[in-house]
Amino acid sequence: MSTPPPYPLRIRARLDEPLNRWLWLVKWLLAIPHYIVLALLWAAFTVLSVVAFVGILFTGRYPRAIFEFNVGVLRWTWRVAFYSFCALGTDRYPPFTLGPAPDYPATLEIDYPERLSRGLVLVKWWLLAIPHYLVVGILTSGSVIGIYTLNWGGLIGLLVLVAAVTLLFTGRYPTGLFDLVIGLNRWTLRVTAYATLMTDRYPPFRLDSGPAEPSARSDEAGAATVAPSPYGWTVGPVIAVVAGAVLALGGLSAAAGGVGAFMLTQARGIEGFLSTDTERLTTSGYALVTEEIEVAGRGVGLLRDTLGTVRVEVGGSATPLFVGIARRADAEAYLRGIAHDEVTHLAFFPGVDDISLLRHAGTAPTSAPGALPIWAAKATGTGVQTLTWDVRPGDWQIVVMNADATAPVSTDLRLGARLPMLEGLATGLYIAAAVLVLAGAALMAVGIRATTREHGRAKASSDRDLRP
Numbered sequence: 001m002s003t004p005p006p007y008p009l010r011i012r013a014r015l016d017e018p019l020n021r022w023l024w025l026v027k028w029l030l031a032i033p034h035y036i037v038l039a040l041l042w043a044a045f046t047v048l049s050v051v052a053f054v055g056i057l058f059t060g061r062y063p064r065a066i067f068e069f070n071v072g073v074l075r076w077t078w079r080v081a082f083y084s085f086c087a088l089g090t091d092r093y094p095p096f097t098l099g100p101a102p103d104y105p106a107t108l109e110i111d112y113p114e115r116l117s118r119g120l121v122l123v124k125w126w127l128l129a130i131p132h133y134l135v136v137g138i139l140t141s142g143s144v145i146g147i148y149t150l151n152w153g154g155l156i157g158l159l160v161l162v163a164a165v166t167l168l169f170t171g172r173y174p175t176g177l178f179d180l181v182i183g184l185n186r187w188t189l190r191v192t193a194y195a196t197l198m199t200d201r202y203p204p205f206r207l208d209s210g211p212a213e214p215s216a217r218s219d220e221a222g223a224a225t226v227a228p229s230p231y232g233w234t235v236g237p238v239i240a241v242v243a244g245a246v247l248a249l250g251g252l253s254a255a256a257g258g259v260g261a262f263m264l265t266q267a268r269g270i271e272g273f274l275s276t277d278t279e280r281l282t283t284s285g286y287a288l289v290t291e292e293i294e295v296a297g298r299g300v301g302l303l304r305d306t307l308g309t310v311r312v313e314v315g316g317s318a319t320p321l322f323v324g325i326a327r328r329a330d331a332e333a334y335l336r337g338i339a340h341d342e343v344t345h346l347a348f349f350p351g352v353d354d355i356s357l358l359r360h361a362g363t364a365p366t367s368a369p370g371a372l373p374i375w376a377a378k379a380t381g382t383g384v385q386t387l388t389w390d391v392r393p394g395d396w397q398i399v400v401m402n403a404d405a406t407a408p409v410s411t412d413l414r415l416g417a418r419l420p421m422l423e424g425l426a427t428g429l430y431i432a433a434a435v436l437v438l439a440g441a442a443l444m445a446v447g448i449r450a451t452t453r454e455h456g457r458a459k460a461s462s463d464r465d466l467r468p
Contacts (some may be wrong), residue, residue, distance in 0.1 A: 006215035008201055009193040011209045013182045016090035021171055022093050024164045027084050029322055034080045034094060038073075041098075044245035045073045049196050056121045056197060065451045067112055069233055069241065070198065072098025075108045078189060081175040082106035084094070087181050088160055088173070090133040098233045108189065110198055117200050124202075125195045132191040132203055139184050156184050183209030232454065237447035243444030251436030258429030273311050275416035278345045279346060280316070283357065286365055286401060287340035292328050292434060293396040304391045308418030315384035316412035320403035322369045323387050324378035328395040330401070334372060338362045339407070346413075363443040365405045 048066045055063045064243045079094040080088060082105065090105040100107065120128075141153025163177050188399045190203040268274045281288055295303060313325045326334075338360075345356035370380045376392065379385040387398075400411055 003300055006115070006213060007190055007204065008199040009108070009190050010110075010213045011078060011106070011108045011182070011186050011189055012213065013087065013089055013107075013185075014105040015173060015175070015178050015211065015214070016092060017173065018171070019088070019167055019173055020091050021168050024085075024167065025090070027121055029367075030093070031080060031084045034076075034096075037096065037161075038080065040120040040242045040246065041073045041076065043249055044242045044269065044444075045070050045196075046239070046438075047245040047248050051444075052197055053121060056116045057118055060115050060118050062113060062197065063448075064112065064114055065448045067110075067198065067453070069098065069238075069448075069451075071108075071110050073190065074110070074189065075100070078108040078116040078185075079106050080186065081105055084157055085160055086185055087178075088167070089178065089182075110193055113199055116197070120200055121197055124200070125197060128202070129191065129195045132194070133204075135205075136188050136191050139188055141238050144268070153210075156181060156188070159184070168275055179209040179211065180207075182211055183207045186213075188391070216403065233385065233451055237450045240443045240447030240450070244440040244445075244447065246440070247436045247443065248440030251433045251438075251440060254429045254436060255433035258426045258433060261422050261429060262427035264419070265426065267418070272418050273309075273416035274419050275311070277412050278316075279398070279414045280410075281343065281346075281413050282357065282408065283341040284408045285339035285341055285362075285429060286405060286407045286409065287335060287338060287369075288343060288409055289331065289335060289340055290343050290398040293398070295391055295393050295396065300391060301394045306419070306421050307391060308420045309417040310389045310391060312387040312389070313384055313414040313416070314379075314387075314400055314411045317402075317410055319406070319410055320380065320382045321385055321409075322378065322380040322401045322403045323385055323398065324369060324375035325387065325389050325396055325398050326374040326376060328397050330374035332367070334365075334374060335360070336362075338365045341375045364407070368403065368405045369399065369401050370403060 007414055048070060050064050052066050052070070055061060055066075058465075076094070076098060079101065082089045083092070083094050087106075092105060093099050095104065100109070116189070121271070136285070139155050141157065158179060159181050163173055165182065166177075167173050184207070187203070193199055194203050264274055312323055314321050339362040340360050341357040342360060343355070344358050345354070349352035369375075370378065376396070377387050377389040379387045400409060402409055
């Protein structure tokens, strides 16, 4: 049987026995510093992969400095995964480095592709990889790429749990189970490399289990496949790239928020109100009342600037309706002893019945609500009734009743506000997005350029040493 050709991504793993029976119980805690660093590194990995996408699309080449950084992130991820709950193959704490660690029990290397298909880059990461995504989703409980070290579900997590329990009771990690776990991790990482554009070679649909690659089943052969990287990422450039990526992602989030704010401005009606969907409310009692609406004194100006005028619309009843807003103490005094429902939760989602009502027992009211002097704003009559209210300090409640104070009460409720701050919010978010993206791009460029310059100096020095 012929040996399959080596895949560009190669992982090697050595079961580092003896393993402590109990240490795996706290490895999740010990690995938290790595999880924090990896979260930042994967933010940079994501942004740089987009940059690499553009580079490949126009030049057919993966920028070498970016490639080495992303390989370093995968290398770091694999070491942490091997230490923690994707393998539990060693008790040796992973090093904090993007570079190779040949003496660590888990290693990862990827061959640099001199040329990549400019057309393939458009489809391989989503369309062509779909069959593998389905497989890897089962292996890792849905974590196809990213910090799968934090994902302890799926088939890999189940097998590692079996290994951990076996280790706890016997002091040994079953060799066959270890080989299988490494094979499943190898499959996952191959798909990760392909999906993140680091190779055009389609991952094979085969389980290459065991600690070494099938094309390098001896330590000597495996070591021969590892070539030193010509780019060394030092701490300064790494920090610059990570900080730049975080800023750029923050900028993209701000841009998305700006788009959302702009869309809301376009959704306002002719009268300038942005309204919720209509929600049907019904009670067998004599009134529907909202929970307390508390407006702190110092927050009135901000709330008024944010909401503008508030509008409450009620309708959909054959009986004339009354809607009013009053101070909480006055509303409670009127409703004391009257059977009514308090709305404790109301979500305005189309087709979703997400309403919670709290029943207050009592009898019928002795007077109609419209005649009372307690209302700061009110509306009454047949058809749709609209109440508008300018925000004031205090504790307030909205009360909906039949105008003649009879039961039951059934109404369609819709809330709205002018939201005068939307235009300014959209503009501010666009400006913040531009500043953050530009600052992030500049920082990433500084980090990449510093690494490239250092590589150029090292290469020039090497050439001088080799010159006769």
